[in-house]
Amino acid sequence: MSHGGFFEVPSDLQNTWWGLVGWQLQLTLVPVLCGLVIALPIALFCRRFGWIYPPVLGVSTVFYAVPSLALFVFLIDWFGESDLTVEIPLTLYTLVVLVPAIVDGMRSVSEDTRAAAEAMGFGTLRRYFQVELPIAVPAVFAGLRVATVSSVSLVSVGMLIGNEGALGNLLSDALNYHRPLLAWDAVLSIAVIGVLLDTLLVLARRLLTPWARKATAK
Amino acid sequence: MIDAVTKRYPDGTTAVDRLTLEIPDGSITVLVGPSGCGKTTTLRMINRMVEPTEGRILLDGRDVREAPVNALRRSMGYVIQHAGLFPHRSVVDNIATVPRLLGWDKNKARDRARELMERVGLDASFAKRYPYQLSGGQQQRVGVARALAADPPVLLMDEPFSAVDPIVRKGLQDELLRIQADLGKTVVFVTHDIDEAIKLGDMVAVLREGGRLAQYAPPAQLLSAPADAFVEDFLGVDRGIRHLSFFGTEGLELSTEPIVAEDATAEQVRAATLAETPFVLVTDAEGRPRGWADALDLATGGAGELLPYGHAFTIGRDSLRAALDSAVLSPTGWAVAVDEQGRAVGVAAQEAVAAAIRSAHTADVLR
Numbered sequence: 171m172s173h174g175g176f177f178e179v180p181s182d183l184q185n186t187w188w189g190l191v192g193w194q195l196q197l198t199l200v201p202v203l204c205g206l207v208i209a210l211p212i213a214l215f216c217r218r219f220g221w222i223y224p225p226v227l228g229v230s231t232v233f234y235a236v237p238s239l240a241l242f243v244f245l246i247d248w249f250g251e252s253d254l255t256v257e258i259p260l261t262l263y264t265l266v267v268l269v270p271a272i273v274d275g276m277r278s279v280s281e282d283t284r285a286a287a288e289a290m291g292f293g294t295l296r297r298y299f300q301v302e303l304p305i306a307v308p309a310v311f312a313g314l315r316v317a318t319v320s321s322v323s324l325v326s327v328g329m330l331i332g333n334e335g336a337l338g339n340l341l342s343d344a345l346n347y348h349r350p351l352l353a354w355d356a357v358l359s360i361a362v363i364g365v366l367l368d369t370l371l372v373l374a375r376r377l378l379t380p381w382a383r384k385a386t387a388k
Numbered sequence: 389m390i391d392a393v394t395k396r397y398p399d400g401t402t403a404v405d406r407l408t409l410e411i412p413d414g415s416i417t418v419l420v421g422p423s424g425c426g427k428t429t430t431l432r433m434i435n436r437m438v439e440p441t442e443g444r445i446l447l448d449g450r451d452v453r454e455a456p457v458n459a460l461r462r463s464m465g466y467v468i469q470h471a472g473l474f475p476h477r478s479v480v481d482n483i484a485t486v487p488r489l490l491g492w493d494k495n496k497a498r499d500r501a502r503e504l505m506e507r508v509g510l511d512a513s514f515a516k517r518y519p520y521q522l523s524g525g526q527q528q529r530v531g532v533a534r535a536l537a538a539d540p541p542v543l544l545m546d547e548p549f550s551a552v553d554p555i556v557r558k559g560l561q562d563e564l565l566r567i568q569a570d571l572g573k574t575v576v577f578v579t580h581d582i583d584e585a586i587k588l589g590d591m592v593a594v595l596r597e598g599g600r601l602a603q604y605a606p607p608a609q610l611l612s613a614p615a616d617a618f619v620e621d622f623l624g625v626d627r628g629i630r631h632l633s634f635f636g637t638e639g640l641e642l643s644t645e646p647i648v649a650e651d652a653t654a655e656q657v658r659a660a661t662l663a664e665t666p667f668v669l670v671t672d673a674e675g676r677p678r679g680w681a682d683a684l685d686l687a688t689g690g691a692g693e694l695l696p697y698g699h700a701f702t703i704g705r706d707s708l709r710a711a712l713d714s715a716v717l718s719p720t721g722w723a724v725a726v727d728e729q730g731r732a733v734g735v736a737a738q739e740a741v742a743a744a745i746r747s748a749h750t751a752d753v754l755r
Contacts (some may be wrong), residue, residue, distance in 0.1 A: 286472030288542070289435055290486050290534075291461035304476045381476045381518040 176355055180343045183333065185376035188356075197325040202318050206310075213272035214263070214298060223273060230266040238263075238324055242331045243317050251332035260324055268344030271313025275306025277383060294350035308382050311375035315368055322364040326356065337363075395429050395599070396465055397698055403429040404599035407485075411591075418589035420579055422622070425577045426599030431544050434576060435464050447542070452600030464544040465573075469551050471527040479505070479530050480515045486538040492568070493668035504533040507570075515726065525556035532564070536571070546575045549584065553649040561587060582623060586611065586630065590693055593620050608634040625716040635748040637701065640711055642725050643733025647671060650678060650685075657687040661704030664737060667720045670694060675731035680720045700724040703733055710747065715741050 177187040185193070216223040234364045241259040249255045279302050326338025333339045337356045344353035395404040404426040411417045419427040432438040434445055434566040436457050439548055442513055467487075473482050483501035488494070493555045500514060508529040519527055528548060535543055549557045561584065568575060579585055585592045586607040594602040594610070603615040611631035614620040622628075646668040648660050660668050668683045679694030698717030701710040703725040715723035715738045722735045735742075 273619075279469075280472070282468055282470045282472035283474060284472075285437070285468060286466065286531075287474075288437055289461055289466035290456040290469075291489055293458055296489075299477075301474060305474075307476075379476070381478075381520065 176351060180181045180347060180349075180352070183339050183343065187359075190337045191199060191359065191363065192320070192341070194325055194360065197256050197260070197328065197336050198318065198321045198363075198367070200234070200253075202264050202323055204257070204261045205268050206314065208261070209265050209272055211267035213269050213276070216269065217276050217302070217338075222338060226274060230262070230269060233262045234266045237361060238327050239330060242258035242328065246331055251334055252365060253334065255331060256325060256328040257333050260321045264321060265323065267317045267320075268310070268313045271309050272303075272306055274314065275309025276302040278309065280307045307379050310372055311378075313369050318367050318371060319364045321381070322360060322367065326360060389647060393430070393433060393440045393445060395426065395433065395438060396441045402598055403435070404440075407435055407595075407599060408605060409593055409601070409603055411574065411576060413589035414572050416568060416575040416577055416588050417591045417593065418577045418579060418585040419593050420582055420585035420589075420622075421595035421602075422597060423580060424593035426595050427580075427595050428546055428742060429599065430595075431576060431578050434542075434544060435461050435466065436463065444575060462489055463540050463542065465526075465538075465540045467531045467543070467548040469547045471519075471524075471531035471548075473530055473534070475519050478516050478518055479510070479522070482519070482530055483533045483537050485534055486540075490538055496555070500537060501533070504536055505530075507536070507567060508533045523556075524552045525546045525560060527562070528552060528560055532560075532567075536567075538575075541574060542574045543575045545575060547579055548577075550579065552579065557584075560590065564588065583630075587599055587632075619620040629709060632712060632745065632748075633707045635708040635745070635752075637703050637706055637708055637711050637725070637744070639747060640703070640736055640744040642703070642709070642724075642736050643740075644734045646683075646722075646735060647732055649673070649675075652686075654687045657683055661687075665720060667695070667722070669697065669722075669724060669732060669735055671732050677724050677732040680718075680722075695719050697724045700726040700730075700732070702726055702728060707744060710739050711736065712738075712745070727739060 179185055179187050179190065184189070212226060216226055234369045238259055241262075242255055245255045247260055249258070276298070281300065283305070284297075292301065296299050326341065329338040329342045331337030335341075335343070337359050340352045340356035344350055346357070393404055393407050394402065407426070407430060409417070413741065419430055421427050424714045428677065429438055433440050434447075434452065436452060439659050448694075454686045461689045469650050474485070477485070480498050480501040483504055484492075484494075484497035487497035487500055492500070499696055502512060505512060505515065510529050510533065514522070514526065515641075519530070522530065531548065535545075548667055549560045565588065577585075577588060579634075591604065591605050592607050592610050592711050593604045596602045597698075602622075603610060603619045605613075605615075608631065610619065611623060611627045611634070614623055614627070623630075643662065646660050646662050646665065648657055648668050648670055650670050650672055657668060668686065669679050669681040672678050677697055679697055681694055685693075696719070699714055702725060703730070711725070715721060715736065718724070721738050723738075723741060724732060725736060
C-alpha cells in the first residue's frame with residue numbers, strides 16, 4: 171500500500187477527511203432544517219383545511235418516487251454542480267416524512283384534551299401553537315430522525331454530479347484509483363455520522379419533552 | 389336559564405327536545421339520565437361548544453350568543469371525564485391556563501394556581517409534576533382547580549368523577565361539596581349516576597332518551613314523588629331508603645339506660661338492663677362504645693364477651709338512613725348513637741327508628 175492510510179484523502183478531492191465530514195454534515199442538515207421550516211406551515215394548513223392533506227401527501231410522494239439522481243441531473247441546468255443541486259432534492263424528500271409526522275402528531279392529541287382546550291376558550295391558532303404542536307413534538311422528532319438518517323446516506327449520490335457528494339466522493343476515488351479502503355472509509359464514516367446525529371436527536375427530544383418521558387421510555 | 393332549547397342534527401336525530409330549565413344561581417344543578425338523553429349536549433350548548441337549533445340560553449338575562457365565544461368560555465369553568473389535562477404542561481401551568489389566556493402575568497397566574505391546589509386538596513409538591521405522574525383522582529383534582537382558576541361564576545362539569553374508582557369518587561364529591569359551600573358557584577353537573585345526582589344536586593333534572601325533560605325537582609322531592617314510571621324506574625328500588633338521607637336524627641328517641649362502663653358493678657348492670665333487650669352497651673373509660681354484652685352474663689361475673697355493634701351514627705349530624713342502617717347491622721337490633729366526640733349518648737331499637745321515620749314522613753307531607 172503506497173497510498174497512505176484510512177483517513178488520507180486523495181489530493182484530487184482538495185479536502186481533508188475532516189473537511190469532508192463537515193461538508194457531509196452541511197449537505198445533510200441544511201435540507202433537514204429547511205424541510206422543517208417549510209413543513210411547519212404546510213402541516214398547519216393541512217391541519218386547518220383537512221381536505222388539502224391528501225393531495226399534499228400525493229404530490230410529495232410523487233417527488234419521493236423520482237430517483238434522486240434524476241433530480242440532481244435535472245437541477246444541474248439551473249444550479250450547476252453546486253451544493254444547492256444536492257440540497258434541494260434532499261429538502262423535498264424530508265418534506266415527505268415531516269409533513270405527515272407533524273399533521274399526524276397534531277391529530278393524535280386526545281379528544282379530552284382538545285375538548286378541554288376548546289372549552290377553556292383557546293382560539294384555533296392558539297390551540298395549534300400552544301396545545302397541538304407541543305404535544306406533536308415527539309412525533310415530529312420521530313420524523314426528523316428518519317429524514318436525517320436518509321439524508322446522510324443520500325448525500326453520497328452527489329458524487330455522480332461532479333464530486334458533490336462529500337464523503338461519497340471517496341467512493342468514486344475508490345473506483346478510479348483501485349483503493350477499496352477509501353470505499354470502507356466512506357461507508358463507515360457515513361454510518362457513524364448517521365448514528366451520532368440520530369443519538370443527538372433522541373437526546374434533544376428527551377430534553378424538550380420531559381412530560382413524555384414515561385410514554386417514550388417503554 | 390335554558391329556554392325551550394332544541395338540538396337537532398342534520399341526520400334528523402334530536403339530541404335535546406324543547407328543554408326548559410331555570411338554573412338557580414349559586415347552587416348545584418345536576419342533569420342526569422341514561423346515555424343518549426342529551427345531557428352532555430345540553431351542557432355544551434351553555435358554553436357554545438354545540439349551538440342550539442332552536443331556543444335560547446340566557447345567562448343573567450343575556451343570550452350567550454351575544455358575547456364573543458372565547459370570552460364566554462373563559463368565564464365558565466369546564467371539567468370533563470378524563471380531566472383532559474394538557475400532557476405537556478406541569479400541574480401549575482395546567483391550572484394557570486385560563487388566567488394566562490386572560491392575560492394575567494405569569495407569576496400572578498402561578499401564585500393563583502398554587503392557591504387552588506391547596507383548595508382542591510393537592511399537596512404543593514405536585515406543582516412541578518406532569519399529568520402522567522398523577523393518579524386519575526389527582527388528575528381530576530387538577531381538572532377542578534384548572535376550571536376554578538379564573539374564578540368563573542359558572543362551572544360546567546361533564547361526568548367529572550365517573551372514570552375514577554368509588555372511594556376516590558366519594559372523596560372528590562365531598563371535596564366538591566366543601567368547595568361549593570365556600571365559593572357558591574353556579575354549577576351545572578352532568579352524570580349518569582343517580583346516586584351522585586342526589587348526593588350533589590340542589591336541583592336535579594332527569595332527562596330521558598331523545599332529550600326530553602322527565603322531572604326537575606330537588607332530590608328529596610324526586611325520591612318521594614317521582615313524576616312518572618320512567619323516573620321511578622331510574623331511581624331504583626330502594627328510593628324509599630335513600631329518601632331517609634334527607635331526614636335528620638333530631639326526632640329520634642334514644643334510650644340512655646342500657647349503657648354501662650366497662651368497670652361497672654353487677655348492681656349497676658342490673659339497674660341498666662331494660663325489659664326490651666337482654667343486652668347492654670359497654671363503653672370504655674372515655675365513654676366510647678366498645679360492644680354489646682349479655683346483661684345477665686355480665687351481672688353474674690361472666691367473661692363479658694362483647695358483640696360488635698356494627699357502626700354508630702352521629703346524633704344530629706347523620707340522617708335517619710344512617711340510624712336505620714346502624715340498627716339493621718347491629719346483631720342486637722339496636723342502633724348506637726354517638727356525639728361529635730364519639731361518646732355513646734344513647735341507643736335506639738329498630739322500632740324506635742321506624743317510629744322516627746313515620747313521624748318524619750308525616751311532617752314531610754304536612755310541609
